[in-house]
Amino acid sequence: MLDRLKYWARTIKRDVHAVYLAAGDPRTPWYARALALCVAGYALSPIDLIPDFIPILGYFDDVIIVPVGILAVVKMIPPEVMAEHRTAAALAGRRPASRTAAVVIACIWAASIALTAWLGYRYLRN
Template identity: 60%
Template sequence: MWKIKAWAKRLKQQIYVLYLSYKDERVPWYAKIFTACVVAYAFSPIDLIPDFIPILGYLDDVIIVPIGIMVALKMIPKEVISECDDKAKNMMKNGKPKNWVVGSLIILLWSIIMLWVILKAYQIFS
């Protein structure tokens, strides 16, 4: 049980590292785009596979997010990761950042996607 908690804590810290790395000018543009997508997905309250679906619901939390983090960390220069890792440790001690604008944009984006899916489904079935 302790291994799972330690793994989850490390995963959370790595998400903060990606969050901070995204803002660094030394990170290539393609890495910034991928990193932003991984962080947005990790912080998003809406999952690709809803959690209420047995077994598959937690698939994204256990497989998709860690793989995305691993790929994003490989794209970012080591010195940036090292600096951001120290900052992330401090952030975890002091509490996570609250950015209501970004949170609102994520919810708006997912709402637009869901509306588009509903409209397409309506067109297909009517």
């Protein structure tokens, strides 16, 4: 069981990198590129939308959202393109990191905190 989970985790890591590579391939349809950039950007971002320290929900994105997003993107990309990029991802030394996605997620958190503070202020003022 543990070996299957390790294999699954390695496969997901490889597919995230392959999806990232496929997003830049001109043979990939535009809608698959757009979703691939979103999924790969989120998966490669050093910041989670739902932090891992939040009970149950913290790992929800890592265990459910990312794999489902990858499955959706892989179904949209032509099989020969995906196979080529899976091979390239498996041979790559390290996976990329998305600084842009980290900035976007940090902005979402900042906006959420600001909105919560503003609503709290309005509620307590009345």
